[in-house]
Amino acid sequence: MREAGAEVALLDCLDPMWSDVRWPGRSRFGTGAYPKLRMEKPECLQSVPRHYSRYGLSYEAVAGALRLLQPQPDCIFITSIMTYWYPGVLTIIDLVRKAFPGTPVILGGIYASLCREHAEVHSGADLIISGPLEHPGNWKQVWELLERPVPAIPEPLPAGPALDCYPDPPFSIILGSKGCPFHCAYCASDVLNPGFLQRSFGALRTELQTEIDRGVRDFAFYDDALLIRPETWLDPLLKRFTADPGVRLHAPNAMHVRYLTPALCKLLHTAGLKTVRLGLESADFSNRADRKLSLQDWEEGLANLLAAGFKTEQIGAYILFGLPEQDGEEVVRAVRFAHRHRIRPHLAQYTPIPGSSLFEKAKSCSQYSIEEEPLLQNNSIWPCKPGGFTWQEHTYWKQFTESGNRVFPRRNPNGYDRLR
Ligand code: SF4
Known part of the structure; x- marks a missing residue:
């Protein structure tokens, strides 16, 4: 939008740097909890024995910020993230409608892309955008809504995130690729960002230098496929950071273990990578939901990380939990596998994502109407796990994953302990 001549202001309802808003304490590397407000549970979640809360800035804080916005916007873009967070999106649309009656509201992002029909019925936005804004059809629709000539479509890359919209960030992000x-089967990345595009290091260098110059020290990679073709941008970027020992890097998205070569591991370590997350998903290597990883890949990748100087306590492995028809014992085996390698298992609770190839199966396995109601796609309620969410099982899995090599509870709701 800036390339097309627009001035842009950003309101991020999860930005912890609002001076007049009390935020829970920050943890290491700029991470931390969000303020939350317990809300009345929606009807469809009444049977789930958990609280229902809204996270981030309060309604009043957002309303107050909108009142101060000058000049009044010509147009308001609202993004959306998880499909089951859509009530927050609807609340924001209601707020901006009250603050700026008559101003066009355009809704995009993940919920809008994956649950378009739901958004058309419920959101109240003037225009729903599916997929990237820079897709020709989306771009044209936006300018037609604004009744302005359609400018040239900007390239999706090399332009990066508008990091300068955050005046005083405690950390920043690195995005070197899209898609x-x-x-x-369980992911909709190719629906949201079709194709795989990488930026050049030249395009990234200036924006990162700007961040370093204004004091940012923690950077998180947001790429879905960080390690693919590292010579394009990642290798030179890591070499640049090697010369800046104060910088800490984090890879919260799972890295592809198969691509952890000795040379790349060494570069990641010398560049200051502190948080390492690997995509293990399952330890049943011959019967996985994906074909990304073999046992040999795993052994070699992990050995390369350790040989490069990473400590096991820095490394975590994501394990998929709650897949349609998944056997709980498969998850137990994966957690034990991680424990045996002395790395921390993280249960990544499966979210049935509309648009993913596994969604049809998820629908047939779920006790909920997950297609009609995005709230029921919430991974916190284990929507595709037989029997759904129970506190006893929740406690069991928490203790089990955190038990490391210690003895974990012998009794559990599903009898998985017979594997011991
Ligand atoms: S590797 Fe990750 S981002 Fe890519 S399709 Fe699989 S789950 Fe999605």
């Missing part, structure tokens, strides 16, 4: 060349 992912893999097509895992």
Whole structure:
């Protein structure tokens, strides 16, 4: 939009740097909890024994910020993230409608892309955008809504995130690519960002230098496929950071273990990578939901990380939990596998994502109407796990994953302990 001549202001309802808003304490590397407000549970979640809360800035804080916005906007873009967070999106649309009656509201992002029909019925936005804004059809529709000539479509890359919209960030992000060349059945990356595009290091260098110059020290990679073709941008970027020992890097998205070569591991370590997350998903290597990883890949990748100087306590492995028809014992085996390698298992609770190839199966396995009601796609309620969410099981899995090599509870609701 800036390339097309627009001035842009950003309101991020999860930005912890609002001076007049009390935020829970920050943890290491700029991470931390969000303020939350317990809300009345929606009807469809009444049977789930958990609280229902809204996270981030309060309604009043957002309303107050909108009142101060000058000049009044010509147009308001609202993004959306998880499909089951859509009530927050609807609340924001209601707020901006009250603050700026008559101003066009355009809704995009993940919920709008994956649950378009739902958004058309419920959101109240003037225009719903599916997929990237820079897709020709989306771009044209936006300018037609604004009744302005359609400017040239900007390239999706090399322009990066508008990091300068955050005046005083405690951390920043690095995004060197869009999309992912893999097509895992449980993921909708190729629907949201078709194709796989990488930026050049030249395009990234200036924006990162700007961040370093204003004091940012923690950077998180947001790429879906960080390690693919590292010579394009990642290798030179890591070499640049090697010369800046104060910088800490974090890879909260799972890295592809197969691509952890000795040379790349060494570069990641010398560049200051502190948080390492690997995509393990399952330890049943011959019967996985994806084809990304073999046992040999795993052993070699992990050995390369350790040989490069990473400590096991820095490394975590994501394990998919709650897949349609998944056997709980498979998850137990994966957690034990991670424990045996002395790395921390993280249960990544499966979210049935509309647009992913596994969604049809998820629908047939779920006790909920997950297609009609995005709230029921919430991974916190284990929507595709037989029997759904129970506190006893929740406690069991928490203790089990955190138990490391210690003895974990012998009794559990599903009898998985017979594997011991
Ligand atoms: S799960 Fe990860 S590797 Fe698989 S398609 Fe999605 S982003 Fe790519």
